[in-house]
Amino acid sequence: MRYPNGKTYKKGEIKKRKTPSDISISSANRGMDLENDINESNDYYREKNIALIYKRPTPINIVKVDYSKGARITDAYFEKQSTTDYNGVYKGKYIDFEAKNTKSKTSFPLANITSHQIDHLKRVNEQGGIAFFIIGFETLNEIYLLDSSFVIYFYENGDRKSIPYEVFQKEGVLIKQGYHPRLYYIDAVEEKYFSK
């Protein structure tokens, strides 16, 4: 299997897993609220002037507005996100990412990723932006940053249905969890994209 970085993937080549002591606080017992954790982390990074990342609002298609009530929306529906959930700026660079959870221990299913999102990620890469996924393996209590090139690769090649867990271990960056911020995901961005 050929990877975006040109390396060939072989089973057994897995990097040593980080030990539980690398994770500050275990959140195994309280379930994983990835969206909430990322929003909290973004608040932290914003307050500390470390990064400026916002969640994009879910696009809403407005059908009817009642102006007699001061522009009250009385009929509308949610639309599927055609881009990603988050974007912003870190050290002047454009940052763009999607966050998803899975209960699987063995792979991340790509069923919920749309072709519009893949198209968007490609365009971000073409523009020299930084595009990645934050994937939470709930059952394992592990959260990884994985560069978008791998997501694009697995979406477009092979069975197209999932990314094996081993790919996250080998090519992803394990995101340290803590209390405040909940996710040190900018550390992972720094390690992956800025420490060359």
Next chain:
Amino acid sequence: MRYPNGKTYKKGEIKKRKTPSDISISSANRGMDLENDINESNDYYREKNIALIYKRPTPINIVKVDYSKGARITDAYFEKQSTTDYNGVYKGKYIDFEAKNTKSKTSFPLANITSHQIDHLKRVNEQGGIAFFIIGFETLNEIYLLDSSFVIYFYENGDRKSIPYEVFQKEGVLIKQGYHPRLYYIDAVEEKYFSK
């Protein structure tokens, strides 16, 4: 009056105005739909892989959702934008801007700019992003890019009510108008931020 770039502003120091021949198509007779023109230009820049800029959706506060109708929103209202209207990526750099029209010939009023937006622009600058305003002087059929530092300056100093037209002529970049894209605003971004 002290400017963000440290220069002192004097009346009469105005640069020669660009001539009407610099403007490909006159839109004087069809009014100015700045938002539509920017969206159309963004589509063009996206198709041509020149830049990837999106309009942020107007934030909506959802009060009630009817799940019996398949998640139909039955009560919601518009919220004030606390960031800016547009963001994205050009040549790897984070781009963030607000677009506004004015019918005034002499100044751009700051009444519709919120302190949250000023705060946001400062944070973008601190993160090394590129932040500016696109201001349309409808009556003059002129559209300028003006760096956010001037908007922040006039918001926080002096009478805080408006930015004189002369500042746009002297410190802004006149955006060329055309058919497709309607606004060559990335040319203005290139001139202002990338041609040093």
